[in-house]
Amino acid sequence: MPILDKNDSAKVKEYEDFVKNSPYTNAMQDMAWAKVKNNWSSEYVYLEENGKITAAVSILGIKAVDDKTLFYAPRGPVCDFYDVETTKKLINEAKPLFEKYNAFLLRMDPCVQTDEALIEKYRAAGYTFRGQGFHPKSYSNPLHEIMLKVEGKTEEELMAGFSTLTRRHIRAGIKAGVVTRWSRSEEDLQTFYELTKIMANRHGIKYRPFEYFERLLAAFPQIEICTCEYEGEPVASMLSFPYKDTLWYIYGATQTMHGKVAPGYTCIWNLILRTKELGLTWFNMGGTYSLSMDEGLYFFKNGFCRANDPFTWIGELDVVIDQDAYKKFVGRWDDLPEAKADESKSEAAKAE
Numbered sequence: 001m002p003i004l005d006k007n008d009s010a011k012v013k014e015y016e017d018f019v020k021n022s023p024y025t026n027a028m029q030d031m032a033w034a035k036v037k038n039n040w041s042s043e044y045v046y047l048e049e050n051g052k053i054t055a056a057v058s059i060l061g062i063k064a065v066d067d068k069t070l071f072y073a074p075r076g077p078v079c080d081f082y083d084v085e086t087t088k089k090l091i092n093e094a095k096p097l098f099e100k101y102n103a104f105l106l107r108m109d110p111c112v113q114t115d116e117a118l119i120e121k122y123r124a125a126g127y128t129f130r131g132q133g134f135h136p137k138s139y140s141n142p143l144h145e146i147m148l149k150v151e152g153k154t155e156e157e158l159m160a161g162f163s164t165l166t167r168r169h170i171r172a173g174i175k176a177g178v179v180t181r182w183s184r185s186e187e188d189l190q191t192f193y194e195l196t197k198i199m200a201n202r203h204g205i206k207y208r209p210f211e212y213f214e215r216l217l218a219a220f221p222q223i224e225i226c227t228c229e230y231e232g233e234p235v236a237s238m239l240s241f242p243y244k245d246t247l248w249y250i251y252g253a254t255q256t257m258h259g260k261v262a263p264g265y266t267c268i269w270n271l272i273l274r275t276k277e278l279g280l281t282w283f284n285m286g287g288t289y290s291l292s293m294d295e296g297l298y299f300f301k302n303g304f305c306r307a308n309d310p311f312t313w314i315g316e317l318d319v320v321i322d323q324d325a326y327k328k329f330v331g332r333w334d335d336l337p338e339a340k341a342d343e344s345k346s347e348a349a350k351a352e
Helices: 009-021 084-101 116-124 155-160 164-176 186-203 210-219 263-277 296-305 323-331 342-351
Strands: 041-049 052-065 068-073 103-108 128-130 144-149 179-183 224-230 233-243 246-254 282-288 316-320
Touching: 009 041, 009 052, 041 084, 052 084, 052 103, 052 323, 068 084, 084 103, 084 116, 103 323, 116 128, 144 296, 155 263, 164 224, 164 263, 164 296, 179 186, 179 263, 186 210, 186 224, 186 233, 186 246, 224 263, 233 263, 246 263, 263 282, 263 296, 282 296, 316 323
Parallel strands: 068 103, 246 282
Antiparallel strands: 041 052, 052 068, 103 316, 128 316, 144 282, 179 224, 224 233, 233 246
């Protein structure tokens, strides 16, 4: 039964190597992600051919409805999602876990661009599929992701692709003498966290505990902290997460404007330059709930990534095990209005 035996070190290594090297991989399918999400259970399912792993899905679990478990395979599965039969086989191999954990749902949300024909194939196979059209915040991850292709471009070409406002803010920071450093030090992580608290309090939003970020850096040694200082004071700090061919801007925090210096713009520019230095293809600015220029978050991200169209992902493949529990789970959003302006507030500080 291809449910990974975590005590089998050789098989664990094979699984880890497969996930890291697959063209369908994502950082959240890496086994190390479970070390970050340490309040979730973790299981790993795979398919084999001639003794070699050919497909995989990393599944996290947490009690979500009454005493029942939500199984979530973030950005999984690690296989060609257009191969419906392979995905079905993975789901079938995971079924023994459903009873073991008293699960009501297994959810997958791969980074595959929206495709109504593919969605209909999964629905025809008997699965629930949540494509576009639901409350924007009801998805486990935002449907839209904003990315910039860096590969093959000079610094001048990259800068030319930004909005006029973005270029102006970057150049103002450089001219003012904003200093950037890269590290993984406890001191710089603490600086990042202090800026996170300041930003969260300024915008009235929640933030994760310091221990979460400690686990994140411990789990992924390639993550670096980019800290920007102006006149000796930290004004921006961002976590840079290179994985496979992409540098992921996973978290960031900033002070407010310092005169003409907008700290977030200078720091993001340095992350883009880091993407180029590492020889990676994509710079990922993360998700957004809306593609409206009236939303502060999308307006900010579009200023950097307008050279590439936003990615709109296919949505969520829901393997429903308990219909009543599932209705409770998704029904939480039924009476809520569409996306509010607070979506832009949640990360608008990145533009400051």
